Amino acid sequence: MVNAEQKQLDPQYGEPAQYEQTKKKKPQKLANGKIKLDYGPLYHGKRQDPAMKKWRENRFGQFIHWGLYSIPGGVWEGKTYGYAAEFLKASAGISTERWNGLKDEFNPTEFNGKEWASMAKAMGAKYVCLTTKHHEGFCLWPSKYTEFDIENTPYQKDLMKEFVDAYSEAGIDVYLYYSVLDWYHPDWRTKLKTMDDVEAFERFKTFTQNQLVELLERYPQVKGLWFDGTWDQCWKDNGKFSYELEVLLKEKRPGLIVNSRLRADDFGKRHRDSNGDLMGDFESGYERRLPDPRDTSVTKNDWECCMTIPENQWGYHKDWTLTHQKNTNELLEMLAQCSSQGGNFLLNFGPNGKGVFRAEEKRIAREIGEWMKTNSAAIYGSDYAGLKKQDWGYFTKNTKSGEVYMIVFNVPISYQLRVELPKHQTISKANMVGIGQELQLEKFDSNETFVLLPPKSYTSPFVIRLELKANKKSQ
Ligand code: H79
Numbered sequence: 001m002v003n004a005e006q007k008q009l010d011p012q013y014g015e016p017a018q019y020e021q022t023k024k025k026k027p028q029k030l031a032n033g034k035i036k037l038d039y040g041p042l043y044h045g046k047r048q049d050p051a052m053k054k055w056r057e058n059r060f061g062q063f064i065h066w067g068l069y070s071i072p073g074g075v076w077e078g079k080t081y082g083y084a085a086e087f088l089k090a091s092a093g094i095s096t097e098r099w100n101g102l103k104d105e106f107n108p109t110e111f112n113g114k115e116w117a118s119m120a121k122a123m124g125a126k127y128v129c130l131t132t133k134h135h136e137g138f139c140l141w142p143s144k145y146t147e148f149d150i151e152n153t154p155y156q157k158d159l160m161k162e163f164v165d166a167y168s169e170a171g172i173d174v175y176l177y178y179s180v181l182d183w184y185h186p187d188w189r190t191k192l193k194t195m196d197d198v199e200a201f202e203r204f205k206t207f208t209q210n211q212l213v214e215l216l217e218r219y220p221q222v223k224g225l226w227f228d229g230t231w232d233q234c235w236k237d238n239g240k241f242s243y244e245l246e247v248l249l250k251e252k253r254p255g256l257i258v259n260s261r262l263r264a265d266d267f268g269k270r271h272r273d274s275n276g277d278l279m280g281d282f283e284s285g286y287e288r289r290l291p292d293p294r295d296t297s298v299t300k301n302d303w304e305c306c307m308t309i310p311e312n313q314w315g316y317h318k319d320w321t322l323t324h325q326k327n328t329n330e331l332l333e334m335l336a337q338c339s340s341q342g343g344n345f346l347l348n349f350g351p352n353g354k355g356v357f358r359a360e361e362k363r364i365a366r367e368i369g370e371w372m373k374t375n376s377a378a379i380y381g382s383d384y385a386g387l388k389k390q391d392w393g394y395f396t397k398n399t400k401s402g403e404v405y406m407i408v409f410n411v412p413i414s415y416q417l418r419v420e421l422p423k424h425q426t427i428s429k430a431n432m433v434g435i436g437q438e439l440q441l442e443k444f445d446s447n448e449t450f451v452l453l454p455p456k457s458y459t460s461p462f463v464i465r466l467e468l469k470a471n472k473k474s475q
Contacts, residue, residue, distance in 0.1 A: 035267075055224070063128075110355040225262075307334060385397075
């Protein structure tokens with residue numbers, strides 16, 4: 001037996017082959033100038049299979065953060081902690097033992113899958129992503145691989161089954177969030193410093209794989225997995241594992257969609273490999289931020305922006321007055337921007353420990369839904385329109401019908417909305433969506449036209465549908 005000190009990663013004891021392999025590789029250039037990778041992307045370019053097309057058409061999703069952190073809601077022993085509520089254990093320095101005791105209080109008696117799904121549907125969400133396990137390690141489903149799960153709470157029941165069934169029946173695609181980082185599991189390590197760490201992490205990888213396979217087997221309707229908590233050195237040094245995990249999960253569930261956070265390559269590069277190519281099916285680095293609205297390079301890959309309503313609260317926090325709360329029009333503008341650049345918008349909700357959404361969330365969901373009732377044609381199935389962005393808002397183009405939409409957020413004082421088209425095209429007609437009113441056009445340059453708005457006060461964003469025609473002399 002070697003003692004603990006000897007077990008430090010001393011060269012005389014060597015390192016397990018798997019660990020060595022990802023840590024010590026030297027980059028090799030291929031004939032095309034690219035770095036040779038054994039664990040790069042599974043494919044290049046955008047996936048065009050039906051499952052991924054559906055993901056793209058959905059454009060708008062509901063994110064749900066729900067776990068033990070939803071009980072204290074950012075408040076511990078009378079003190080309010082302003083940082084993200086799901087981080088309360090860390091920000092208030094709560095011992096693991098005390099935090100884990102929250103499991104005995106988790107009893108969401110007000111949870112009703114059908115009501116949740118109908119709220120999401122009325123909002124216009126086409127997909128949902130639920131936290132099955134966040135950093136705290138608590139599992140919302142009854143897992144064979146841990147005691148720290150819903151089965152061992154006063155609630156006991158498999159609420160995830162009710163959730164997945166209700167959303168699926170409502171026609172909303174279900175995705176599952178899974179944090180690899182785990183504050184509960186004794187084998188989780190951020191960095192592998194000793195042989196013990198390496199061995200523990202091997203067990204942790206098995207645990208992770210088992211849980212993910214378990215999720216896919218238990219919930220057959222699930223369309224994809226949304227990974228998080230993969231930024232630590234341990235994961236970056238295990239590119240081989242994340243590659244093999246992606247392969248395995250996709251074999252288990254053909255068509256499965258995974259975000260770019262799952263992967264690290266041979267040299268520890270995340271999201272994008274050492275050659276700059278995306279790993280996973282969509283770029284998920286846009287957390288609480290959007291790309292520059294004029295940046296067309298983002299249209300090369302699928303991507304998604306996940307967004308909170310307050311500044312940075314994912315889990316339920318009792319006090320939302322601490323930071324700016326985005327209003328409905330601000331959120332609609334983000335949704336429109338995502339659609340205009342070929343991305344999805346995933347808007348977060350954090351129900352409380354009883355399973356109740358806060359009043360502000362219900363109101364925002366209702367208001368978004370009202371807008372979507374009239375205007376969703378400019379969102380669902382839409383993509384980058386190939387037109388130069390203008391200051392009044394965003395162009396989108398429906399990929400099936402080819403119809404072009406203008407989603408207007410800033411009405412100019414002149415009431416003139418500038419549109420610049422390719423030389424071979426002209427606008428033949430412009431209609432206000434909803435009212436149907438035809439708008440006057442003024443062509444003022446070979447390829448520029450003003451869409452003229454009736455002068456009045458505009459109080460909410462609106463959509464204009466353009467009919468385009470090819471010029472006679474087009475080449
Ligand atoms: O679930 C929500 C948050 O709780 C979770 N992701 C969203 C979807 C989240 N966990 N951590 N964070 C967000 C912020 C963490 C940032 C950091 Fe880092 C981790 C700072 C240092 C390590 C990521 C990696 C940013 C810099 C390096």
